[in-house]
Amino acid sequence: KAVKRLVPLFAGLSLLLSACGREDLSVLRPQGTVAEEQLGLIKLSITIMVAVMLIVFGIAAFVWIKFRRKPGQNEVPKQVEGNFKLEVIWTAIPLVLVLILAVATVQKVFAFGENYSADKNAVKVKVTSHLFWWEFSYPDYGITTAQDLVIPTGKKIALELKTADVLHSFWVPSLAGKTDTNTDGTINNAWIEAKNEGVYLGKCAELCGPSHAFMEFKVKAVSDDEFNAWVDAMKAPAVLPEDPAVAEVFKNQCLTCHAVGDQGGPIGPNLTGIGSRESVASILLNAEGEGNYVGSKPAKDNMKEWLMDPQAVKPGNKMPSPKEDLGLTDDEINAIAQYLADYKLSY
Numbered sequence: 095k096a097v098k099r100l101v102p103l104f105a106g107l108s109l110l111l112s113a114c115g116r117e118d119l120s121v122l123r124p125q126g127t128v129a130e131e132q133l134g135l136i137k138l139s140i141t142i143m144v145a146v147m148l149i150v151f152g153i154a155a156f157v158w159i160k161f162r163r164k165p166g167q168n169e170v171p172k173q174v175e176g177n178f179k180l181e182v183i184w185t186a187i188p189l190v191l192v193l194i195l196a197v198a199t200v201q202k203v204f205a206f207g208e209n210y211s212a213d214k215n216a217v218k219v220k221v222t223s224h225l226f227w228w229e230f231s232y233p234d235y236g237i238t239t240a241q242d243l244v245i246p247t248g249k250k251i252a253l254e255l256k257t258a259d260v261l262h263s264f265w266v267p268s269l270a271g272k273t274d275t276n277t278d279g280t281i282n283n284a285w286i287e288a289k290n291e292g293v294y295l296g297k298c299a300e301l302c303g304p305s306h307a308f309m310e311f312k313v314k315a316v317s318d319d320e321f322n323a324w325v326d327a328m329k330a331p332a333v334l335p336e337d338p339a340v341a342e343v344f345k346n347q348c349l350t351c352h353a354v355g356d357q358g359g360p361i362g363p364n365l366t367g368i369g370s371r372e373s374v375a376s377i378l379l380n381a382e383g384e385g386n387y388v389g390s391k392p393a394k395d396n397m398k399e400w401l402m403d404p405q406a407v408k409p410g411n412k413m414p415s416p417k418e419d420l421g422l423t424d425d426e427i428n429a430i431a432q433y434l435a436d437y438k439l440s441y
């Protein structure tokens with residue numbers, strides 16, 4: 095009867111947990127070399143754990159049944175204390191199992207942190223985490239972008255990770271992770287390699303502030319040709335708002351922190367070609383994006399929602415409110431939202 099009462103509880107829990115199974119956020123569906131090897135480690139540990147559990151529970155069940163009190167048996171059974179041979183065995187077996195796990199794990203940890211920056215075939219990307227966004231710069235191409243890490247498929251991407259403020263962690267469940275971005279100035283190396291073209295969801299995996307949960311990014315794996323075309327488009331001269339009045343507001347208010355092309359500052363996310371990105375502020379998903387997002391909206395609407403009240407979208411972020419702090423009018427915000435949504439890279 096008690097079991098029956100628990101059925102709705104378990105049904106509810108399994109429903110709740112199944113909703114967590116976002117396909118693009120699963121380590122169980124690896125799409126890259128590192129993630130595949132990480133899944134191998136997960137399988138190895140689970141196999142060992144399940145085997146230990148089955149053997150221990152099996153022995154326990156055998157003992158409970160075999161040595162249970164039989165009818166008419168009233169005397170205390172023979173008492174046994176200590177068995178040297180058995181104790182050696184049950185110390186040695188766990189030791190061997192832990193050693194197997196430790197060797198496999200440590201080996202992989204070093205392999206995943208390998209520095210491929212000097213590798214001529216690898217694409218080097220410097221990753222800098224900020225409250226609450228990601229900066230990606232490609233030193234060999236002289237370009238910087240934010241939020242969407244565009245990479246060529248089937249190539250090693252050598253990542254050098256650091257933070258601009260507090261501790262964050264770079265994690266793309268279906269490709270690789272997690273790698274912390276340290277606060278002491280040290281650089282962590284990691285690498286990713288996507289086996290198939292596609293958009294892969296990344297997350298900050300270290301509690302870093304009120305919008306930690308919204309500190310997402312995307313990895314866009316494209317063909318070699320598309321990657322080169324994207325690099326060229328990123329290097330093209332910056333596009334400014336056509337309307338001179340709007341361009342003036344944009345230059346004076348936005349470019350003090352943000353950059354487009356070679357203009358502006360490095361404080362906020364680089365906005366070059368922002369209309370081509372998968373999302374606005376990482377969590378407002380663009381309907382024009384390549385990832386097939388549930389609940390996505392046109393980029394223009396997302397841009398406007400963000401600019402009207404950045405704190406409502408991402409609490410605790412560093413962006414001044416265009417309306418409250420910078421004194422932009424609704425019309426100006428609308429025009430800038432339109433400009434940014436239209437600022438697409440042609441490639």
Ligand code: CUA
Pocket residue numbers: 223226261262263298299300301302303305306307309
């Ligand atoms: Cu950044 Cu959590």
